[in-house]
Amino acid sequence: MAALDPKRYDINILENGGTVREFIDKKIDELSLADCSEPFHVADLDDVYKKHLTWSENLPRVTPFYAVKCNTTPAVIRTLSALGTGFDCASKAEIELVLSLGATPDRIIYAHTTKPEAHIKYARARGVHMMTFDNQDELTKIARCHPSAKLVLRITVDDSSSLRRLNLKFGARPAAAGGLLRRAGELGLDVVGVSFHVGCMCSDSRAYRRAIADARHVFNTAMGFQMSLLDIGGGFPGSDNFPLKFEEIAECINVALDEFFPPDCGVQIIAEPGRYFMETAFTLAVNVFAKTVTMEDAAEHNGKDAVLTMETNENTSLSCLISWQLLKRCRSRERRYRSVIWGPTCDSMDRLTDSCLLPELQVGEWLLMDATGAYTLSVSSNFNGFERATVFSVVTPETWRALILLLEQTLNTMNFYCPVLLILFCFCFLLLFNRFNCI
Known part of the structure; x- marks a missing residue:
């Protein structure tokens, strides 16, 4: 069962009814206390x-x-x-x-x-x-x-x-x-x-x-x-x-x-x-480290509307994402603004999205992106020296027990067949040995 040892392979068990979102919030708090704002994925x-x-x-x-x-x-x-x-x-x-x-x-x-x-x-x-x-x-x-x-x-x-x-x-x-x-x-x-x-x-x-x-x-x-x-x-x-x-x-x-x-x-x-x-199994947490606010004409409001341009610290390519959601740790009734979100590099193509509605984020706040498991980590890079996001894997005790049970069944099957195969091998060897002796 070592193949699924949670401590050996950094798999976190969500004890006492804990949720993925609670794990993410706790991880963000831990990073903030350590004065760290590096991005991370959570694999469910x-x-x-x-x-x-x-x-x-x-x-x-x-x-x-x-x-x-x-x-x-x-x-x-x-x-x-x-x-x-x-x-x-x-x-x-x-x-x-x-x-x-x-x-x-x-x-x-x-x-x-x-x-x-x-x-x-x-x-x-x-x-x-x-x-x-x-x-x-x-x-x-x-x-x-x-x-x-x-x-x-x-x-x-x-x-x-x-x-x-x-x-x-x-x-x-x-x-x-x-x-x-x-x-x-x-x-x-x-x-x-x-x-x-x-x-x-x-x-x-x-x-x-x-x-x-x-x-x-x-x-x-x-x-x-x-x-x-x-x-x-x-x-x-x-x-x-x-x-x-x-x-x-x-x-x-x-x-x-x-x-x-x-x-x-x-x-x-x-x-x-x-x-x-993979798509819905991963959530990405990024930190906003820069922001620009511009105003553009908004005819429907008879005036100007704010456009937020923000840079995050994640260098994972999100261009491969088909469907994903942006979530801020915020109150649900906050006003939303049209937002443009950039990655951290000097490349002008490093744009996560050019138009989404978000509450106004401040520098230092965290942004969560759901459904980021497919073709993101596999095409990420360390361009400009920005590190790839760390992955934290989580699982509930119930699912963990189910996986362990499946693994035990596999091992039991192997334990049954291995002696049988060994006996067959020895039998074939004896047949060949006797044949050559007869020759």
Whole structure:
């Protein structure tokens, strides 16, 4: 159970009914007493656990392989690993990270279609066999560096209804799939499945149905390969603020899977959610260290209206955020002003938001930003020497006990199978020994 030791990995237990907001307020008070105003994130592991339960309830046939690129906080990786989640890794470093935090090689898909040869060799050395491809040159590299890999062909699908379209860069056209499969066969490689991605924050659930139908077509022209895996990618919203709800997407996916890949077809279904698990799990606390007040015409008020321009001390890129909220520790009836919030660097592109309504903040006050867990920490930098925000992970005792129970079940299973495997190994060794003695 050391993998989830709260003291060893700086996981804070919210005792006596404590809440995340109370933890944040206490942390701000502690920092103020220490004359420190450094920004910090709070990761709510209960939120991650609830997302896992919601996923299992709504997509029971689909195993999530968490997209590590979204957020690499160790406590999060360990929690998902304890929950039995797989991991979508895109580099040697991500593979190394998840293996060091409790994942096993069979629960990793190297889901980058263009990989450095050194990274492919590393995956092979660590027992990671499942990886994607979408072009012939990649097949040549894999044949040279990892000929026993289990390959997944990524195809392009319609992502026109998504906020960020990924098929501009990744995926082979379905019409080109036959040629790639033939080439894989010529190289002696094993193609075990098909993957796709409908794009980031998809606003039309029917995109998944169309993509699943496209994948079925590729399965039907498998050219002798025994395909047993379908990877439906990501694009799932992580917040209820998004117009298309996760439950609506799940319903559409379930219907499409039952039609094109029924339960008795023998195909394993996986997905690569990132934002879904992380977005609402994190809250960011920043300190306002500078402020400018300007006046602009406000016709609706027959006069001037104040515009607040504030600088905060957080250098995390929030440009990747889709939905988030700004909260000040203030009275709810305070007057709001149009506010522009900047990061601390000298870069004029370092702007968190150019228009939001906030009460007037004073220098030294703290600002809280909800739903900041997705693609913020992973793209942050120390530009201009500003430090990345610290992460404090919290969990309630109830969720902690549930995670420990899951881990104990895993360990008990391993304790049962390890002796069995050892006996089988010894049996095989004796058979070989006797065979060679007979020769």
